[in-house]
Amino acid sequence: MATISEILKTKTDDDEEEPKKKSREDWRKAKELEEARKAGTAPAAVDEEGKDINPHIPQYISSAPWYYGTSGPTLKHQRVPGKAQEYSSLNEWYKRGVNTESVSTKFRKGACENCGAMTHKKKDCFERPRKVGAIHNSINIAPDEYVQPELNQDFDGKRDRWAGYDPSQHKVIIEQYQKIEEAKRDLRAQKLNADGDEKGEGNSSADENDEDKYVDDFDMPGTKVDSKQRITVRNLRIREDTAKYLRNLDLSSAYYDPKTRSMRDNPHKPGEDPEQVEYAGENFVRYSGDTTKHAQAQLFAWEAYERGVDVHLLAEPTKLEQLKKEYETHKDRFKKKTQNTVLAKYGGEEHLQTPPVQLLLAQTEEYIEYSRRGDIIKGEEKGIVRSRYEEDVYPSNHTSVWGSYWEAGEWGYKCCRSLVQNSYCTGKSGVALSTNLPELGKIVPVVENTIPESISIFKEKPKTAESITSHCSSSLSSSSSDSETLKEKSKKKKKKKKKKKMKMNMKKKTVPLKTRI
Template sequence: MLHIKFPFRKGACENCGAMGHKKKMCLERPRSIGAKYTEKDIAPDDHVLPNLSLGYDSKLQNLRIREDPAKYLLNLNEDDPYYDPKSRSMRENPFLGVKGKEVEATKFAGENFIRYTGEVIQANQAQIFAWAARSKGIDVNATAEPTKLEVLQRNFDKERAEVIETAKKGLIEKYGCEEHLEAPAKELLLAQTEQYVEYNRKGKLIKGPEEILL
């Protein structure tokens, strides 16, 4: 709990009464009558950081803890991913394809990993769509007109889905075989089931339900 001295002290702020700054540097709302004259609601003094005499190593040890090694120390092989000391970036995963480093690979997957997560994929798809639209003569810019580009892309995806569905129905009406479009049973896909059946050497059922052949 802060200890506040109620009497106004010489050299304190005339507005709030706190030591450490002057009236023109005070961050409190200007009072109609300053604390210099009322000696009420004296604000706590400004916190002054201690003057620590730190050496060169002490000033630099707080940037990174020892449990967090530098990126260039993760993989010291000759063919390891390139580390750029100027930007302090390693774009590729240093543990990619290294056996026994699966756990370490989950901690740092390279700076390129961020480029393919979240809304970055949608932004890249929008940029590719803008380039394709401009090649077709449609004047649109992904940076200057994002709303226009989003509307164009939404309408394009809708029309493309309708064209695909119309072509699909036309093929079904012409050739039939609609039943083959449905996904087969899971047992047929894997050619196995979780149903256990055991027989003896003579082919007699020992354990499990008896299969009925139709």
């Protein structure tokens, strides 16, 4: 902006360039031009920067004062003069550490009472509280921290990811790895000297084992690490399998989404059977599980809403599920009711109760071979028995297993109530004998100091031959008497049957004589 003295100088030097007084016609032309600019028929005025000036701006705003020193139309006098902002350079950054060059030996006034540094007070001190502060003994005064500069960074400087990085810091990492390699060599040399083996410097297996110690400390890219258990879970495919996007290289084939690693459509040609192809897309996942149930529930919710029932799948899922269950039960009842009414009116219920297809056609697809005796040779083999004992085997004409009957502390067969293992089955006659003579057919094993009380023969040992013969004769006489009683009973039964038959025959003969009379 020009000063008043400069304007006066230019006026005195260039008197010819002074603005002349406008005539009435010039005012009229200027007014017409202004109206035309407002109407849009004439182009708008342009300032020194090439920008259009809005013609609707009032004159007291658009016209610059006489001391501003403008040569044409402008709006610069209405804007705040822009100050050039000074930004810090890329190399400027906060200083790290403390200033170890100038360390004081005496306590200075205004310094920290704990450590003696001038850059902070006692309440802001990060050092451990001393037993005797630096204000009292002036011993081991801490160096001053750097006074940090106030950085004014621009847009790029605020978003610089490498801001404040010192490339010389990378040398520390290199030196650390060099020290590790030297320590490895020393350990390897000591091991070789101890074993006495003269091997080369490079042992690949030892190098790999040593490197694994340091690799375990890092999280490799492409892996998910569980914090509770240090197990890496790879979310990538197995490298031996062919990738999905390589199965069909045609650009118009199925789309592969690299972000989710999914290919929904079938990459093969439409003519091929999807069941015979190794990979047929991932659309089957969308129709597996409860997706069909979810779709049915959504359809039911829409139909119910159209019929005036206020229900929503996401807002009220339990209400929708209960309504769907009630609807299905009522529907089944209505179907059964209509079916029963039709059958009751027209009949034909016997046609619905059809036997299975195997009985209708009298044939099955099961192949079975039989022997001449009727045993199965091939087909319908017995299932593999998981026990070491034979099952469903009934020896000696028995129909039950040994141990299916229990009486007086002894096991037996239930079919004949025989208490002797591997005995021949006598059927119902054996059951009748066991009820009448419970001790018949028992075999008492000869065991020391175990003689049953019911048998009096073996209670006392016979001392002479006469006693033995007497015991044997008594046992034979008892058995013969039992057989005689059984014979007498059977004879009595036969006599009773004959008497009954005689009576019946007599009645039949007497009836026709009475009728003749």
